[in-house]
Amino acid sequence: MKDFSSPECQGAHRAMRDTLDVIGGKWKLVILSIMLERKWRFKELVREIGISPRILSKELQELEINKLITRTVCNTRPITVEYEATSHSRSLEPVIRALREWGVAHRQEIIGRKENAVPQLSN
Amino acid sequence: MKDFSSPECQGAHRAMRDTLDVIGGKWKLVILSIMLERKWRFKELVREIGISPRILSKELQELEINKLITRTVCNTRPITVEYEATSHSRSLEPVIRALREWGVAHRQEIIGRKENAVPQLSN
DNA sequence: CTGTATCCTCCGTGATACTG
């Protein structure tokens, strides 16, 4: 349990920490980013993002717990599942769009137009 | 080196990945968030954030490499160092503010007003 | 197709002590 009475939680960054607890990590914003586009099926996400099924499953569960996506099982053969953004996650849409645009701007800021030559953007 | 020709980098989320490579992780946005307020000294940040010196040092170096903060050594005895946000990082200010506000809103969305009772916000 | 189980690796993080 987070200790809300601890000194570091009294400052202006408590809310930021809360946010990062929910949408932080390597994948959540990437998932939400493309999830805002349309409905997706599990395997579509695996392929589109390039993520392992295990990790994706875990991430989706956590997003669903926080009411950022919905999971809908369809009556098909075989069973298919649709994941979709909620209105709550759509409240993040301007932020996500801004973060994407900033990524593009940063690439210009740091490297000029020299694509594919940025140590800071390496994996 | 990131493989920009790989399939998962052709989609709409490449820019988001780039952004997360720079300001992702556990600390960067928290640091930038309070860094936008004013100048800070090293130890001030350690205390304010509740982060170990080693980690803070590493984070600050990475932020400086990406031109998000400046590091200024002052001619004092003993030496002091001031860290300050750059204009480049100030371009993130609206986003950071939005993320903070979203953290507050999310707390309400998920838990109502029941403070200190959120499994999803635990450490 | 939609996941879960299992195993494993490595990086991020922390504590502490220490140097300049």
Place this chain on the structure above:
DNA sequence: CAGTATCACGGAGGATACAG
């Protein structure tokens, strides 16, 4: 004060196979 060195650890993330 501003860091760095060293040691240690847990957990996030990945690969693969498999189950329903």
